[in-house]
Amino acid sequence: MFELFMDSLPAFIEGMKITLIITVSSLFLATGIGLVLGLINIGNNKILRLIAKVYIDIVRGTPLIVQAFFLYFGMTGYLGFHMTAEVAGTIVISINAGAYMAEIFRGGIQAIDKGQMEAARSLGLSSTQAMLKVVLPQAFRHMIPAILNQFIISLKDTSILTVIGVSELTQSGQIIISSTYRSFEVWTMVGILYFVLIYILSTIFRQIEARLNND
Structure with missing residues (x-):
């Protein structure tokens, strides 16, 4: 098994690299999506809130694998353009995670006492400045565990992207199995590598959370 692992290590490293690139890129994009939608959800514009609600409900109400097929095969074929599997995978994970991040941001912001916003406004800050400088920094501390959880979920969700041909860690395992026929050993190694990454x-993340809580 050790010899098999050493022979397979280059393929595993390449798969892990793609997995991490997609996960990290998706987290940044999902954070932006989640922040915008979270702010919309606590705002007063009913039309924007309806749009955000529809987006969140659709994404959370459909399987990730369907979303991947819809984007990579459905939309590209219907609209007549091409994108790589890695780009499609990043977009799908971002869109999916963004819906969950929106609820994380909404809950984190609403957990902060409204008096914080009122106090900031009384000091002459605009609503935007008060949100960015006073409310969000405090809310972020509460959101770290939920963001970490979503990050882990998104990392594991990348394994689904093998269905559209993304050469991430899971597909690396499938390719190795196709040439070695040693499923038990290979899937054991893939599981261990996912565990180590997570x-x-x-x-x-726990160190970052501890440092922020100590400040």
């Missing part, structure tokens, strides 16, 4: 990222 454990390292969880440790980093």
Whole structure:
């Protein structure tokens, strides 16, 4: 098994690299989507709130694999353009995670006492300045565990992207199995590598959370 692991290591490393690139890129995009939608959800514009609600309900109400097929095969074929599987995978994970991040931001912002906004406004800050400088920094501390959880979910969700041909960690395992026929050993190694990735990222996030809580 050790010899198999060493022979397969280059393919595993390449798969892990693609997995991390898609996950990290998606998290940044999803954070932007979630922040915008979260602010819309606590705003007063009913039309924008309806649009945000429809988006969140559709994304959360359909499987990720269907969303991947819809974007990569459905939309590209219907609109007549091409994108790589990696780009499509990043967009799908971003759109999917963005809907959940929106609820994280909404809940985090609403958890902050309204008096914080009122106090900031009384000091002469605009609503935008008060939100960016007073409310969001406090809300972010409460959101870190939920953001970490979503990050881990998104990392594991990248395994679904193998259905559209993304050469991430899971597909690397499938390719190795097709040439070695050693499913048990290969899937064991893939599971261990996912665990190691998630454990390292969880440790980093916990250190960030501890540092922020100590400030």
